[in-house]
Amino acid sequence: MPFPFDIPDNEKSELISKILKYTTRTQEENAQLKERVNILEQEIHRLKGLNGKPDIKPNTPKNDDSSSKPGDDNDAGAGHQKRDTGKPDERTKKKRKKPPKPSNPIRKRVAPVNIPEGSEYKGLNLYGVQEITFTVSLIQYELEHWVTPDGDSIYGRLPESVQGYHFGPELRSYVLHQHHACGVTEQQLLESLWDRGVSISAGELSNLLTLNHDDFHAEKDDLLTTGLFHCPYLQVDDTGARHQGQNGYCTFIGSPEFAWFGSTESKSRENFLSLLHRPWTTLVLNEHAMSYLEDHNCPAKWRKVFQECLCVHFFNRESWDAFLDDCGLTKPRLRQKASEAMLYGSLLSHGVRSDLPIHSDGAGQFDVFIRSGCWLHAGRPIERVIPVNKEQVEEQYQLLCRFWDLYRELKAFKAAPDDKRASSVRQHFRQLVQTRVECSELREALSNLAVKEPELLAVLDDPNLPLHNNLSESQIREHVKRRKISGGTRSEAGRQARDTFASLKKMCRLHEISFWSYLRDRLNGYNVIPRLSEFIKKAVYGDMDEGFTWSSSDLI
Template sequence: MQPLTFHPPTCKSPAFLEHQQLQPEDLLRFITQQQEQIIQLKEQIELLEAEIRRLKKLPAKPDIKPNTKPPDDDTGSPDGDPSAPEGNDGASPDTSSKQKVKKPNEKTRKQRKQPRKPSAEKSIPIAATDVPEGSIRNGTTPFHVQELTIQTSSIEYLLEQWVTPDGQTITAKPPASLHGHHYGPMLQAYVLHQYHGCSVTQPELLDWLWDIGISISSGELSQLLTKGHEQFHAEKDELLTTGIRCSSYIQTDDTGTRHKGKNGYCTIINNESFAWFESTDSKSRENFVSLLHRPWSTYTFTDDALIYLEKLDYPKKWLRVLNPYRGVTFLSHEAWEECMKDLRLTGRRRQQASEAMIYGSLIQHGAGHLTTFSDGARQFDVFKHSQCWIHAERGLAKVHPVNDQQAMAQKWLRTWFWAIYDDLKDFKTEPTEKKAIKVRQGFQALIQTQTCSGLLQDALSGLAVIKEELLLVLDDPSLPLHNNLSESQIREYVKRRKISSGTRSDLGRQCRDTFASLKKTCRLYGLSFWDYLKSRLMGDGLFPRLSNLIEEASRHLPCGAASSF
């Protein structure tokens, strides 16, 4: 009997198959194709349901866990092939499709510690009561109590006045520590600490000041929070200047903020030695390089700028137009904008030209040694760029498997990924060429793995695209592996966004960025932000300059460029 020629299941109905005498291999092939079609249909249904939830703005499908632990599966590869290679550590990972993947416990180290208990300023003896007769005195037992004294006071300065022979009046000036306000430096420090350090809202702070007897209006409180802080703004600018000069890499991130009723963005530039915040209306790459360029005011169109444009496939027509400006120095960004206006550069071409201009100027000012480390956002891809491993793994974690086979493959890949991550942490502890080769080979094997899911395959392709950025740490072991530091630092603005509708004046936004930068930098060194504010407002000079701390720390921290000193 000649075997039947097999056709796709859509061409033959079950009634037709009942009257046919199929060979066993044909029947097995038919069943396999039916199973594959069912898997594909389940994937399509899952994707369509997710799209419907997105369009209707409904919450995502809940991840409901089973009541009992499912049995383990002995299969060890994404496609269920026991002969597939195991994890790069040589051990076969647990492939139970319903169990959570064991992720590394990466937490940001807390910089602050509980202060030491202060020594007692005075001792007050307390007699015992109801002591029976015949008892023998056995000394005393110390019972330490810490107390806070809040007391308002009012001072009147009698300012001398003189009348000159020509009829002019000369009046003595109030103490410089008042900074032009009618409130003492201690009260100013307290107001700034409560608002910027403890996130107390302005109405609540005003109510508390009234409760303790301070006569102040809401307008005067607003003046205290925003006016007369030039010394703080100047010190904040020093953080960025010194941080760029003394660091080998910087970490960065951004989050949404509101200003004058409109949505904007706050960008953080930081590492283990400093934290610097700036709020703007944009989150483009031009905005980011402009922030890095903040310490400098001049712009020079250099060869590096032309190389930058060539990498972007800039039109040759405009390259010929810009070429005569090579070596020309513009004294300000406004002067460069006027030049682009005269050249009629608009749109995306104008933005790219401005990026190149600032990039070339940064190289000329000595910032080309920096490596930027981020969560993978492309606006931060300047100079050498390294990426966060925790963010990179999210591509695998976000895949929604539609059957047990795909769930098992996803868990197997994620376990393999974190095994490579553990090897990379071991490499950072003791860098050797052997360990570096092991990480590279393991990562290459991971991204070349063939799976049973198209979505998982796309996630692996995404890892292949950023391979060099993820493995840049093998060339520079001082680079971090995750962006938790920036994420935790910028939560200051996430918290602000939840309790406030945003700033209403440019000066208010500047003060928010300034005091957040100073506060977070103090916390990095375990220093009291309260002591910092008191010292600066009273002018006693006891608190060290933050830029000096950055220079000293750069000699010891992994992020420091100690060779520049």
């Protein structure tokens, strides 16, 4: 839109300057109100079940002389054409590669039809065709029954892989792979099995997917314990995960070396600490817990009560809650803070490092140990500002250019750490956040950026830390897709199975292990593939115990 208030500075009186300032502020407030009205209208449409505005991508603009150019008056406002601010296109690389063709092919020689007399044989032309075969068979185990001279009955023993099941390990592997790796719903999987001639009911299929997976659950829990002790940092994120018709949350904890998912009813800091503490049941009230309470402004009255119980061990969370009841601590916020301190102190007593970096998108529930922030999330408040005149457009553009220039400086520092370069980055960051701008929203965004300086520049102290949280977001997308397909879980066993097999699948993907081979290895009892926690140590330290080598051909 054109600006009717472009008056030369030498012609502006004090009154005109005040009017222009008031008009600019009014335009800014109107733009914000229009945005809020648009959001509220969309929410009303959603609640009423009406069709929303179609998500139609705009046509690619043509590069002709009639198109608007950056810097024109039309750049201002919500509909201005964006200029390139140099924002990096950081994408998580997909590591999966096409597997090699199967070895030991089945050879079938095909001769021509009607070979004329006198023809000369010149050898073979090879033409490979990959095929997969689905066959359903019933294995009837005839368990011999013998009676000893003492009158006792003895029976033939079933193979370990089928004890307790009426479905073989290959079928169970297929069911788990289709549901947890390929996202096939139970109903569609049931239809597929029936089409292939498998006699199985909906209840039996549900049991195969959710029950009797203790070994898988134990191996999944090993991932978190090993990651806490051996990985140089953790990356975390969370997303919604409904359970029994109620809103809940799934938290991802991982790194480039491992992936672990846990679903709970809340997303508080206490919940995050309890997830980190999940491998252990015992709790201890120690000096680390007291220090946490002091740092988080716990009233001196309660710190004195806890001081008298220093070094007391609690066998589980229930005994700790009973202790708080006996002390008369009933205020929910104070109980939560005390539980946070207890979990924090217990983690350190179990050997978790107090300087363990936690890399996140800046959410408050992850504010424990050493914080490391995501630059892509930190730049969004500046990008979300809606400029109302060309001066604000230019201010926003310049800030974003400087912000992403800083990001590139940090990437260069990670490639070649240097004290001089680190000092330069700190100086440029402070210059950025101290920039004077007229737009109030941009000032607020810069103030929030200044508060996040320690976590955004944590990489200067530890160059191994990442600059963005794309890994966590790409990993937790697994739960987002499943939520869109299935909605949520109904049983506790179903929720546990969903988290366990998502963790194991992602772990296999990280280390280029076939998830199908992994399932067959475990359910058939081959145990050719080492425990997945061993791959974390190999990735961190670059070595592994003797006898580690294995091949997928060993599982055939």
